[in-house]
Amino acid sequence: MRSRDARFDGWFFTAVLTTGIYCRPSCPVAPPKPENMRFFPTSAAAQQAGFRACKRCRPDASPGSPEWNQRADLVGRAMRLIADGVVDREGVPGLAARLGYSARQVERQLLAEVGAGPLALARAQRAQTARVLVETTALPMAEVALAAGFGSIRAFNDTVREVFAVAPSELRRRAPGAPAPSGPLSLRLPFRAPLCPDNLFGHLAATAVPGVEEWRDGVYRRTLRLPHGHGVVALRPMPDHIGCRLSLSDLRDLPVAINRCRRMLDLDADPAAVDELLRSDALLRELVDKNPGRRVPRTADSAEFAVRTVLGQQVSTAAARTLAARLVVEHGAEVADAEGGLTHLFPEPEALAAVDPATLAFPQSRRRALLALVNALAEGQIDLDVSGDWRRARAGLAALPGIGPWSVESIAMRALGDPDAFIATDLGVRLAARQLGLPRTPAALTARAAAWRPWRAYAVQYLWATGDHAINRLPAA
Structure with missing residues (x-):
């Protein structure tokens, strides 16, 4: 609080007894005397205790607690x-x-x-x-x-x-500026610095499914399935925030849409804690120092990502996009996009569960895996929602035919959001291990990676960065 350290914004809130307001730690106003300060873990707790938000630092707009x-x-x-x-x-x-x-x-x-x-x-x-x-x-x-x-x-x-x-x-x-009379909502999504956009937006752009996602003019755009309707979001990396434009069919979905965008971009992460731990490993130090603040590219729809993970088993990124695009055109709901680049929502598990297996243009083993997954999701046997139990979800996925450790950990990392998920069998991870002098076998690499807990999913991002793949760099604007 005394050093106005922005790294702790969202971790806690400080209320001042003499003024009746609460602030974020980085508030530019001179800190009060310690005996006049009270600390709360959430803005809701400060509000419930009778304090109002500071008009200077706007604590309600700080990043969420990691x-x-x-x-x-x-x-x-x-x-x-x-x-x-x-x-x-x-x-x-x-x-x-x-x-x-x-x-x-x-x-x-x-x-x-x-x-x-x-x-x-x-x-x-x-x-x-x-x-x-x-x-x-x-x-x-x-x-x-x-x-x-x-x-x-x-x-x-x-x-x-x-x-x-x-x-x-x-x-x-x-309010600064004139409010928009109509059209998309323009917002600023805050984050804790540093943030490296290269792998974050690079991954989303390189794996984008045509019709559902696109990278255009330095902006990542995608459709969103929301509780009351649908939306289209455009996200642009900026030095101190993420620019966000949202077009919603129902404005009641605004808080959910914002939350899912923040989750997809991992904006509530604590890069200082992550990088401090990974930097303590001599073999990772140079990678962290080169591009600190890497985030885990997650997803706006957990079921969608699980389906795409199965489609991407043992095929190239381009092939996985093609397979997913076919499912989108044939089974996804159509949406209108004022800018014309997006056409569909990704199909829900219930729609895919009704698909005739003979119409799926990929190997029989992958058909079985896909249909087993979408049926389990549609029937509620596996919960990949934000409320899901990570261990139970892993066990449920592993029990399905054709779902191996790579798929389970990929889904755990990007759909469930487990910051400690580790894909020891991934080819890119193993190539990086060889280059850095780390153990090459999955079992030995997993044992070596114990030193990176509880941030192994972030270690994967740094390991992937050693390769020359499109997921590691921002596309040309």
Whole structure:
């Protein structure tokens, strides 16, 4: 707090007793006396204690805590589900049912660890969504209230006044720039520096499925399947943020769309902690120092990525894209794109489960693997959602025919978001191991990689960077 260290923004929030406001650690205002400071693990906890957000540092717009994407326990899973809008759609009972606990147990655990219950956490997210819509659009306030998830205009007005200490109309008046009358929403997605965009956007662009994704003019674009409709997002890497343009068929999906984009780009990661550990290994130090801040390219749709992983088994990146594109054209739902480059949503598991195997133009063994996977996903036998249990999901995937260790760990790393997933059998990883003098066999390499825990998924990104593959570099604009 005294050094205004931005690396800790989102990790915790500081409230000031004498002013009644709460700030992020990097707030430019001179820090108060220690005896006047109180610390909270979430903005929701600070709000619940009666503090309002600082107008200078805007703590509600800081990156999310990396802790919730690192943990596979009840609290970590609950925080990911709340960020994905489950409480607004299904209530606290729906959240508890997804987690397999009683609502009382979930409430108690969240209060103990993050200082706020599910309703308070969801309310804080609604407040931030409302602020984005008030400041960036010209929507009538009643429509903003509905889109942000408030049950009434009164609840919307009361929450905005309580959290930001101004009325919604005043919040709009003070916003920098004129709000857009219509069209896509333009947002800035913050992250903790440093961020290396090369492998992050390089991977997404190199593996993009035509019709669903594209790289155009320095921007990664893709379609999104969302709870109330669909959307198209355009993401551009910038020095201090990710530029984000969202076109949504239903504005109620805004917080979910933002959360999924942040998750796909791994924007809530803690690069300082990751790189510090990996840099301590002499064989990785030079790779980390060359391009620090590598993120794990994840996915906006876990089921989609699992299907694409099976399609990509033992074939080139180009061949995997071709196979996926065929499924998209034949079984994906069509969408309209004002810019004309995107045409479909990736087909859901239920649609693929009904496909005649004879129509799939790839080997019989891969047909069996694909159909076994989509049936397991469609029937709920395997849960790859943000609430999913990582160990149970791994076991379920491994039990399917044709799903080996490479596929299981790839899905764990990029779909489940396990930061410690490690693909010891991957060809690129093994080639890098040979080049760096690491053990070459999967078993020996896995044993050697124990020193990189709990960040082995990030170590994979640095190992891949030793190769000359398109996934390692930004495409030409």
